[in-house]
Amino acid sequence: MKKTKNSKRISLVRGLEKPVWKVRLIGGLILVLFAAVSLKALELQVLNRDKALDLARKQHWKKLTLLPRRGKILDSKKKELAVNIEAESIYVRPRNILDLPDFSNKLSKHLNMPQKQILAMLLTGKPFIWVKRVAKPEVVAEIKKANFEGVGFIEEPKRVYPNSYLAGQILGFTDIDSKGIEGIEYYHDDFLAGTPGKIIVQKDARGKEIISNSVVVEESKTGFDIFLTIDSQIQYIVEKELKEGVEKSSADKGIAVLMKSETGELLAMASYPFFDPNKIDRNSQENRKNLPMWYSFEPGSIMKGFLAAAALEEKKVTSNSRFNCENGRRKVGSSIINDVHPYGILSLSEIIKVSSNICASKIAETLGKDRLYEHLKGFGFGEKTGIDLPGESSGRLRNSKDWGAIGLATISFGQGISVTALQLATALSAIANGGYLMRPYVVEKITDLDGRVIQEKKPEVVRRVISYDTAEEVTKILEGVMTKGGTGNRASIQGYRSAGKTGTAQVPNPETGGYFPDRHIASFIGFAPADDPEMTLVVAVENPKTSPYGGVVAAPIFKGIMEKVLFYLGIPPKTTFAQSRFMPNLMGMSSRDVLRWAEKEGIEVNLKGTGSVIHQKPQEGEIIKEDTVCLIELRQTI
């Protein structure tokens, strides 16, 4: 009713009859068209979707992933340590090949692979098979020339380390898919890897990609570049000296860490035998390990330096405190401690200089287990340094409660504790730099392709471990080790003051619980120049055959490295005193003559007794340093 009334009203307006049914008819026809479209869409999208999907599957296109370029690894002088080159990978589509055995036979000749192996790969039933990833260019050229059906090539980046084995264990390596497996490559894979891109590629009827007819959906992003603190020039020196030293002593392994004493940044870190990341297959699993941070060993006498630091810091002793070395034999509990050379009463400085185990145990007793444990922990032993590399070992420092009857004594001379060379380097750097334990690091900065800095490493203080005065005092004691009569004399460098400590440790035999009688780790730790420490160096040689002693095997390596690196870094020698002044023979001179000589030379002397000189220190021929105090003993003679 209402409708008709409404229509009537409309038609009455201005007396015009509107073509109501005609308008509705045409509108209806268009609605029918819409309905038809909907139904057809329903058919295409829902009811008969498989047909369209089948077509899509057969579509001659494919989504490919574009591998990004991996970031480079460079040294502190921007020298490239790890780069990429483009290499072609070879794949096969077995479905396009009629005679597989014949094909695999032909291919095996080109690839220098057994025919059976290739055939087995092709028979796995997969439509796409890599037969050779990142092949050599000449091989690719040959196969391209042969123009095999069903064979294709794709360019892929290949990681190359232009300096062969240089810093190989630090850099690590990547797998065939450019994924980091070890070292920096592994630790900073996220930064280096970049972001893969996507590309839609049309294919021709044979399934070959027509790259020219492609659409890049997403560009790949090149990874970030990583700059190391390592200077490859220094790394080269360290590796060369280490190799020579290890070979000279017919040892098994060599370890060296060179660290900037102030900051904890690593200038070089070497493990011998070397590892060439370009030839992963040809290196043994063991060689991949970055020994300075992975290999932990009983340090031996090296620990005495830290023992002295702890005792001085606790003010239990001074450098002049005297201990009785009991002529090389001391009973502690049920065990006997021996010294290599028997000594009588020695000052703390002398104990370290000659490396007496007996007196070391006595110094340790002044501290007690807990204090020593706390200090060793403070120096970072028994915990990871937190270096920015993977696979670090924490070494082993047992809690003082578990040290047992002679634990305190053995730990005082570095037995029953294991450390890494890296821990030694950071701990010794704390002595060298005035008491700060630094966090060691090898990555200086990370930048993007345009050189914008993404991340930059700043030196990080872990904690203060000893006071400045203690550090000074220990440095003086360790300088003494380098002088004539000290165990580290062979490490002393002409023209520079240096400080250090030798270590000769036995290698524990896990089967007997004791030590191997004939296996040693000879080591030397030290820093130079002692008056303004620049670098800390730790050298350890495993199982040397010529001599077990650190002072004989490791000290010359230390000297060789330090000398060359000091020169390379342009650190001038202190020629004023050190080089030119040698102690003359004062024997028999009167006190007046001695004083006249001392005044003329500007040397401090400490006279004892009266008469003529019967004892002098330093001995004749030894170097007199600026701060050397000559001890002169006189006695009345008739």
Add this chain to the structure above:
Amino acid sequence: MKKEEGDLRKLFKIFESQGTGYDWGIIASVIFLSSMGVLMVYSTSSVFALEKFGDSSYFLKRHAIYLSLGFAVMIILMKLNYSVLRGLVYPAYVIGLVILALVLIPGVSKEIGGARRWINLGIWSFQPAEIAKFLLIFYLSYSLMKKKEKMDTFLIGFVSHLVIAGSYIILILLEPDFGMSTILLIVLFGMLFIGGVNMRYLAFSSFVAVIFLVWAVMSEGYRMNRVTTFLNPWKDPLGSGYQAVQSFTAFGLGGIQGTGLGDSTQKLLFLPEAHTDFIFSIIGEELGFIGVVLIIFGFGFLMIRGIRIALRAPDLFGCYLVFGCIMLVTLQAGVNMAVAVGLFPTKGLTLPFISYGGTSLVSSLAAMGIVLSVSRHGIK
């Protein structure tokens, strides 16, 4: 005077109550469809634009400018009393003829893909046919209304309109733009039908038109090709059937829910420049059957509201005007979508409000402005 002042006040009330106010249904449909257009133009063109112009939003930016322009024109026209158009139909008709003729002159227009459809004004270019089609509807609406009493006659009612509209259609056919000519021919017949032309003439001329169509198809190789391809696109899926097959694939890939906005693979390589004629296929792929139905509902609703407005128009001029505009827009949309799903052979038609294409977008929105203006004066 007083009455006019009242009208003027009314003019500035944009949303008024139903019946006498602007039709909310038209506004809602237009906003919905144009929003979908913005989304889909960006989705379909970004990769192509990045490759061609190094700027993924190259087309989006231009689309946005035309859209704003279109809405501005729409708002102006809807506030205007549509009766003003009565006095403008003759000059409008002449302008339409002139621009349609100009576009055929080399130098004035640029030839793209063998067709002259654009007049190039240096920084700005437009498609005369997209403007002229609405100018023709203005003229026809006025003429049909004016000759109301004589519509039954052969010469005045039928032939005169055929000549007037035919001149447009032939000029457009010369570009050539076969799709648009066909659409206009159908709209012409639709308007003559509601205008009261003698059915016998219509039946006879429809017969003639079909013969003409067949001749037109046969005379141009590419049109013939399109038809045979339409009948069996699988015959040559990489050649002439390519677009149809790729369009089907896009719909199939979409399924019910679609692959997700922006995730079409078809647009990347197989339906290049999918932001124009084949945008509906990519809607099918990315938004699925759900998206397809939503778009069809949008146009369906637009048409239903349009017919309501036509039937409630205060005069025949308004009725014809709204009918013509709505029929033109929805028919073009229907044909475009039908081509995409493979119901019709391939034609170069855009999807109104949604496809990228400046002139078409602005003129369609302008036409909606006139529809809204009529709706404001509608009878309750």
